[in-house]
Amino acid sequence: MAVIGAYFWLRPRSVHLPEAYVSERSAILWSSLAQVRQPMATLHYGQRVTVLVRRGEQVHVRTRQGVTGWLDAHLLVEPALWERSAQLLAQARSMPAQARGHTKVVSNLRIDPGRAAARIYQLNRGTGVEVLSRTVAEWYTPGDDSQAPKESGEELKPRREDWLLVRGFASSAAGPGGLGGGAARGEESPGSARPEESVEVAGWVLGRFVELDPPGPIHDYASSSGLRAVAWLELNRVPDGAGEKPQYLTAGVRGSEGQACDFTLIRVYTWGARHKRYETAYIESGLCGRLPIRAAKAANGEPEFHFSAVGKTGFEERLYRMRQNVVRRVRESQESSAKTPHESR
The missing domain is CATH 2.30.30.40 (SH3 Domains)
Structure with missing residues (x-):
């Protein structure tokens, strides 16, 4: 023994x-x-x-x-960080795309917004991405002298930077703008990619490293009006001769990065068959909206969209519905009256 x-x-x-x-x-x-x-x-x-x-x-x-x-x-990367990146990708897959664009430079994907967050991948220049969300993170530039505010009595103000949650691919096989058909993460090695495969990745990237690629009509109208488009969605399509024309909702903001609101203005562009051009069917400014914007179909098949924005008592959900070329906001009282017939006394 x-x-x-x-x-x-x-x-x-x-x-x-x-x-x-x-x-x-x-x-x-x-x-x-x-x-x-x-x-x-x-x-x-x-x-x-x-x-x-x-x-x-x-x-x-x-x-x-x-x-x-x-x-x-x-x-x-360590397994714990890898697992967090897998969870972030799962979350990103369930979110609607708000905009599409490409990286202007080699860009680090990070697990959280902010320069100090861990890097999980690096996107090449010209890599196509889908923008899913936006937030702001603060950063003190390397040139800032941390002692200066103490001596002068002034408070050091950090730089407020836009960070975008994006979805893209872990290999260049998809090419700039290619955003379809990525391989799923395997059971044994999540996200492992052979040279010929493109594997989906998601993470936070510095906003100014991404160049958005809005459709022609949105780009032209935004440029002429001084609007910086941050999101756009296709609401529906209308016949035009031998084909169809998409009709768009776009959200934008004026000014530089670091603002508290994701967007402050929305516009709906519809196709005018008579004049063969896009026209503004609806515009609303003075908003403080938050991404994402979600588009759907009402019970009667009419396009509708909704998003969260700051109201009188905090954040509120705002619903809009489009009938032909007319867009109106649908309030809770209108929704209730539509569902419950009014009984006269």
Whole structure:
């Protein structure tokens, strides 16, 4: 019994090694840290590896296929952060797109809005994205002297920056503007991508790094009126000769970034078959609206849209309905009277 007990006490125990996920489009696994080295494998976004050794900013890892090699530690994310990114992607998939655009520069996707938040991916320049939401985060520029306010008695004011929650792809295979048919995250390695695949990603990106690409009519009208379009939705389509023309709702704001409201003005553009051009069917300003805006069909098939905005007693839901080319706000009293016939006394 003593021999058996000693065996179980001294037997080799399995050691739990940390795991991580590749957070870049591709990463080369090198044979060593020497200047003369050989590439052992090319890893792709979402592949899971086991971390064997870490030396400074370099890690020695083993792939699921048993290949070992070295790569930069900043190319990996820890499982906890990877799980949060999966949850954020699931949330993003359930949200309606508010606008479409592309990255103007190489842009970091972050798990939360703000420059200090953890990076989960890096989008190439010209990558197509869908904008889902917006918020504001504060940032002190590197040139700010934190001691100056104390000496002068003035309060240091941070810079307020727009951050956009976007949905895109983890590989360039989809190309700029390509936003369809992404592969689903696998069970064993969520989001792992072979070179020929495009895998969906979602995260927060600095707003001024994204160039929005509104449809021609919205772009032209917004430019001529000094409006900065932040969202647009197609309400319906109307016949025009041999084809159909979309009719749009757009939301915008005037001024620079960092504003408290996501948008302050909405417009509905309808197609005028007689003059063969888009016309403003409805406009409302003085709003303090919040994204997202959601479009749907009423019970009678008429287009409608709704969003949250600041009212007299806080945030309230505002519903609008479109009948032919006429758009009106539907209030709760109108909804109730439509559902319950009025009884005369």
